[in-house]
Amino acid sequence: MQSKHKLFNFHGGLHLPGHKEISTGQAIGDVFIPSRLVLPLQQHIGESSEATVKEGDPVLKGQIIAKANGYVSVPLHAPTSGTVSQIIEQPVPHPSGLSATCIVIKPDGKDEWIDLDSSADYRQMDPSALRNRIRDAGIVGLGGAGFPSFIKLNPGAKTAIDELIINAAECEPYITCDDMLMRERAEDVINGIRIMKHALQARRCLIGIEDNKPEAHAALKDACSKLGIDDIEIISIPTLYPAGGEKQLIKVLTGKESPSHGLPLDVGVVCQNVATAAAIYQAVTYNKPLISRIVTLTGEGIKQPGNHEVLIGTPVDEWITYCGGYHDSIKRLVMGGPMMGFNLGTDKIPIIKTSNCVLAFGEGEADAQEQQAMPCIRCGACMDVCPAQLLPQQLYWQAYARDFDKIQDYNLFDCIECGCCSYVCPSQIPLVQYYRFAKTEIWALERDKKKSDRARLRHEFRLERLEKEKKEREERMRKKKAALKTGKDEKTKDSKKDAIEAALERVREKQKKSQTQTKNIDNLSAEQQKKIDDIDARRNQEQKDSTS
Ligand code: SF4
Numbered sequence: 179m180q181s182k183h184k185l186f187n188f189h190g191g192l193h194l195p196g197h198k199e200i201s202t203g204q205a206i207g208d209v210f211i212p213s214r215l216v217l218p219l220q221q222h223i224g225e226s227s228e229a230t231v232k233e234g235d236p237v238l239k240g241q242i243i244a245k246a247n248g249y250v251s252v253p254l255h256a257p258t259s260g261t262v263s264q265i266i267e268q269p270v271p272h273p274s275g276l277s278a279t280c281i282v283i284k285p286d287g288k289d290e291w292i293d294l295d296s297s298a299d300y301r302q303m304d305p306s307a308l309r310n311r312i313r314d315a316g317i318v319g320l321g322g323a324g325f326p327s328f329i330k331l332n333p334g335a336k337t338a339i340d341e342l343i344i345n346a347a348e349c350e351p352y353i354t355c356d357d358m359l360m361r362e363r364a365e366d367v368i369n370g371i372r373i374m375k376h377a378l379q380a381r382r383c384l385i386g387i388e389d390n391k392p393e394a395h396a397a398l399k400d401a402c403s404k405l406g407i408d409d410i411e412i413i414s415i416p417t418l419y420p421a422g423g424e425k426q427l428i429k430v431l432t433g434k435e436s437p438s439h440g441l442p443l444d445v446g447v448v449c450q451n452v453a454t455a456a457a458i459y460q461a462v463t464y465n466k467p468l469i470s471r472i473v474t475l476t477g478e479g480i481k482q483p484g485n486h487e488v489l490i491g492t493p494v495d496e497w498i499t500y501c502g503g504y505h506d507s508i509k510r511l512v513m514g515g516p517m518m519g520f521n522l523g524t525d526k527i528p529i530i531k532t533s534n535c536v537l538a539f540g541e542g543e544a545d546a547q548e549q550q551a552m553p554c555i556r557c558g559a560c561m562d563v564c565p566a567q568l569l570p571q572q573l574y575w576q577a578y579a580r581d582f583d584k585i586q587d588y589n590l591f592d593c594i595e596c597g598c599c600s601y602v603c604p605s606q607i608p609l610v611q612y613y614r615f616a617k618t619e620i621w622a623l624e625r626d627k628k629k630s631d632r633a634r635l636r637h638e639f640r641l642e643r644l645e646k647e648k649k650e651r652e653e654r655m656r657k658k659k660a661a662l663k664t665g666k667d668e669k670t671k672d673s674k675k676d677a678i679e680a681a682l683e684r685v686r687e688k689q690k691k692s693q694t695q696t697k698n699i700d701n702l703s704a705e706q707q708k709k710i711d712d713i714d715a716r717r718n719q720e721q722k723d724s725t726s
């Protein structure tokens with residue numbers, strides 16, 4: 179459906195030579211199985227997966243070899259059958275050039291699948307069951323960011339999604355994997371989009387595709403007609419780099435601005451890539467995990483450029499050899515495109531879930547990178563092209579001065595590393611490298627701070643525990659002493675009581691004894707008795723007289 183959709187502009191941007199034709203001359207190449215597959219545990223944003231296999235374990239194609247480790251994490255699956263030969267540190271595709279833990283699989287050549295559950299109809303599944311299936315299939319954003327897709331499809335019960343935006347722009351020069359996917363597998367893409375729309379209960383769905391991809395546009399349109407779909411708008415947008423940036427595409431299609439430090443969700447939008455949509459369709463409908471992706475191999479340094487379906491973990495050197503190898507003129511190898519990609523120091527690294535392109539620059543193509551940087555002349559050209567409306571020269575100064583507090587005041591983290599500023603800089607300053615350096619340093623400082631905060635908390639908890647134990651000990655001692663004292667008092671009381679009792683007994687004994695002793699008035703004679711009686715009678719008479 180040809181759209182009469184109102185479009186908006188984003189600030190800055192560049193018209194760049196596309197070089198897309200280099201890799202679109204032939205159909206997507208088949209998967210080949212390399213001699214070994216190297217699977218980094220960290221292939222997505224978030225916590226890296228945790229290995230569930232050990233060296234020597236046999237594995238089947240599609241089997242989980244590492245489980246998700248936390249909410250922002252997904253599992254990792256074996257791309258073919260074979261044996262886990264090693265779990266070791268290996269160089270991985272990252273601008274830092276560092277190594278990371280990888281599971282290495284030696285394929286057995288049988289390419290034998292695990293038992294896949296029977297296929298499912300997404301219309302019979304509720305959104306949470308869909309998200310679980312997408313998470314279990316290890317799907318992450320295949321446009322380059324690598325954020326776990328199921329999280330993006332979980333906006334929360336209270337957030338209504340106005341637009342599901344599908345990024346089909348593929349704006350960076352040389353890269354054509356999405357273009358070829360749409361041309362050849364448009365129905366997978368459309369079916370995946372319907373699943374996401376259902377999961378999000380999105381009000382409407384817009385596909386943004388640059389106007390330099392007429393074949394892909396037509397293929398999507400045909401797929402919609404064939405599948406009888408009329409609730410997805412396919413919108414042609416001007417070819418202007420970086421129209422495929424998430425925030426830029428949302429702006430172009432809806433006029434909405436995602437807030438600084440915010441997410442598209444904050445303006446009721448979720449944005450997903452076409453390759454992610456196709457992977458979601460395979461996962462939900464056939465329960466197939468993400469074990470391969472389409473990757474562009476291009477540049478003047480490559481003998482047979484094109485697009486191939488590549489198993490995740492395939493070493494770049496083996497793949498390039500399989501595709502015919504390098505031209506002698508090769509000057510530089512890049513993972514990604516010429517604007518946002520990063521130089522590779524070696525081709526002995528694997529393709530991972532977020533690898534969309536390997537670019538081998540030939541003679542002449544790489545010259546700009548090799549120019550000597552000169553001082554900033556404050557021309558402001560970088561500011562004019564910045565799609566994030568930042569002040570690139572200020573960011574540069576702060577990064578240069580290592581003022582990592584101030585650089586954040588200039589919204590460093592809104593920089594999408596599109597490279598427009600570096601591209602136009604007449605002083606050839608590699609601006610994006612400065613921004614990446616600053617971001618890495620800030621993350622490292624934050625990590626260190628978190629670590630030291632954790633250590634300080636641990637220390638404080640320990641002191642608190644020791645103090646508590648000391649108090650408890652003291653309380654126990656106090657109680658013990660009190661108990662001892664009470665016992666002693668009781669004893670003293672008892673002994674006093676005993677002494678009194680003994681004295682009383684002695685008195686009683688004495689009395690008893692005295693009662694039994696002979697008195698001097700006993701055994702009187704009659705005469706003695708008479709005298710006594712007389713005395714008593716006289717005493718009585720005297721008493722009476724005295725009282726009368
Ligand atoms: S384009 Fe380069 S020289 Fe001009 S202001 Fe920006 S950093 Fe400085």
Ligand code: SF4
Nearest residue numbers: 564593594596597599
């Ligand atoms: S790399 Fe960052 S600062 Fe430079 S133009 Fe792009 S968004 Fe702006």
